[in-house]
Amino acid sequence: MSKTELGTVILRVVLGLTFFIHGLDKFQGGISNTAAYFDSLGIPGFMAYVVAIIELIGGIAMILGTGTKVIAVLFAVIMLGGIFIAKLSIGFLGNGQMIGYEIDLALLAMSVYFILAEQTKLSIDRMLFNKGE
Numbered sequence: 001m002s003k004t005e006l007g008t009v010i011l012r013v014v015l016g017l018t019f020f021i022h023g024l025d026k027f028q029g030g031i032s033n034t035a036a037y038f039d040s041l042g043i044p045g046f047m048a049y050v051v052a053i054i055e056l057i058g059g060i061a062m063i064l065g066t067g068t069k070v071i072a073v074l075f076a077v078i079m080l081g082g083i084f085i086a087k088l089s090i091g092f093l094g095n096g097q098m099i100g101y102e103i104d105l106a107l108l109a110m111s112v113y114f115i116l117a118e119q120t121k122l123s124i125d126r127m128l129f130n131k132g133e
Helices: 003-028 029-039 047-063 067-088 104-118 126-127
Strands: none
Touching: 003 029, 003 067, 003 104, 029 047, 029 104, 047 067, 067 104
């Protein structure tokens, strides 16, 4: 395994873990609170469940390296929504009460990387479908 592949695996695991923890937090913190926040932004509250499930299940899938490109697209859509609907008006670094969109932008960039990147040897998709080797 090359250094680049190792770096990609580390990045994939960190991205997956980050989304998994955020999805878990939405359920543990009371998904109804997240749904109410979505409603306050003009987003239907049921979308909080959709986002939380994508984050939770997608996070696990990303860690394992299965469906990486599809999950990365879903993560990118979530981050674009977070930036443009919830955080753009707050600014890059936030307003003192809420954090800005700097982390959302980093997670978006990581997601885009996985949309474009090749699979690594340490992914379930590569092991199952033996692409390349």
